[in-house]
Amino acid sequence: MILTVTANPALDVSYRVDRLRPGHTHRIGAVFERAGGKGFNVSRVLHDQGVPTLALGPVGGILGDSLRADLIDSGLPHELLPVAAATRMTIAVVADEATMFNEPGGPLADADWARLRDLVRSHLPNTDVLVCSGSLPLDAPVDTYAGFVRLAHGVPTVVDAGGPVLLAAAEAGVSVVKPNAEELAAAVGHDDPLKGARELRALGAETVVVSLGAEGTIAATPDGEWRAALPKPVAGNPTGAGDAAVAALAFGIRTGLTWPERLRLAVAWSGAAVAAPLAGSVDWDVLAELENEVTVSPI
Template identity: 50%
Template sequence: MILTVTPNPALDLTYRLAVVRPHAGNRVRNVRQQAGGKGVNVARVLTALGEAAVVTGLAGGPSGQALRADLAAAGLRDELVEVAGETRRTVAVADDQDTTVFLEPGPEVTTAEWRRFLVHYHRLLGGASAVVLSGSLPPGLPTDAYRTLIDLARSHGVPAVLDAEGQALLRALPARPAVVKPNAHELAAATGTEDPVRGVERLRAAGAAAVVASLGPDGLLAATPEGGWRARPPEPLPGNPTGAGDSAVAALALGLVRAAPWPERLRQAVALSAATVLAPQAGHYDADAYHRLLDLVLVERSDRPQPAQPQGEP
């Protein structure tokens, strides 16, 4: 099974409107609520693809109870650790043109709660073929929390896929995650360059075995042990991009477990990400579009070769 870790999960609310009018009252057409957070979305997609997935992280309060109830209703295995604080909520406001997301910070996690989670995580690693570490860190966790989780995974021979940003990302790189998946904004912020090719090179030189950057409608850019790759969808698809990156992570984790060639991993990641844009909520995708797009995604070598060994932080 693939273990997904979401230290700061959320109860996701999605408001859909025909048009969002700034500085005015907006009547919501419909409201959806579901368990969310990057790792939870990854687990949903993996399950839909037929891969066993386990959800762990930290959750508490009434929002945490609602989150866990939704996991149970979706048939997702819940291995969350209870904390005293209240699980955060996120609100996505989506109209026919765009989506705006509001993110609460999450509960304050105590040192004792973090230690209890590490014991639980250590036990779960015994049955994992890969671990996905996703999203923000709640207040109270050390900035090197992901480095600790990657080191523990390595002690069990379990490769890690990391989807994080800022210091949580940079502090984790010396632990040598198998795959790092930033988006374009996260990549630029972490590396200090607007050039995504240089950015992925710098993250790989800092310790990641492979770096796959999601560039929105332009697809994926990858620096891997087999060289550099670009993968693009056949055309931009209108819809809700929330969760598209999580679907790409699910495909990359599955490709890692199955030891698929990098072009195939990237092809599946782009097709799945694009099909997610067509779905109403994160963690879901349009299955027909996914299978149709698989044969249409363009994968080609990137212009520059990628560095092969870590040299220090960017």
């Protein structure tokens, strides 16, 4: 089973408009709502592929009730921790590209963090890969995900985060970190992704996979360094592309694929997620077209 932890869940709302015009009233063409947060998106992609997964996260307030109801309706295996802090909302306005508005998420009490750690610990005996993904709520310790990495005790771990949270996970000996270029730059203080990946490995991360958007992905691993990319960008909503990549990496770890094979899957799943209307979804018809188009080459 792949266990995902979303420390800062959200009710994701997507608006589709013909074009975005600041200072003007917009008529919304379509509205989509679903339980969000990066870990939930990872679990959705895995569940749709028939991969055993369980999604964990703290929820509270009216939006927390909506998030819980959506997970039940979707059939996604989950266990939610009731907390006093209200669940946040994120809004994506999608025209030619997505414009995001992300609320911060209310702070969790120390007792709630302890309860979340206990919940994660209770599922580790049946876990093949632990994924900790997304932002942290206000006032959360920067070593929150690092603590889950240490808690895992040899269970492979994947962390998708940025800045100090990313550095702490690397120092804790995480199996894989998967920042995008901006998150990596915020952590290492410069915008050279390969150099930054090597620096995170020097800190203690076993493998560093960096998403570069339309330019593909680079990875620094114990087995070598690679670049993986599609021949051309996929049009659509990139909001959940990184989550699909994380799902593919976790799946590759669970099934024992080589690193080039994992990167090929990650780029293909990511591209197919861009073609899907909502984060946490993959256009499987597009995926069938992309799987043989990914190039993986040594750096």
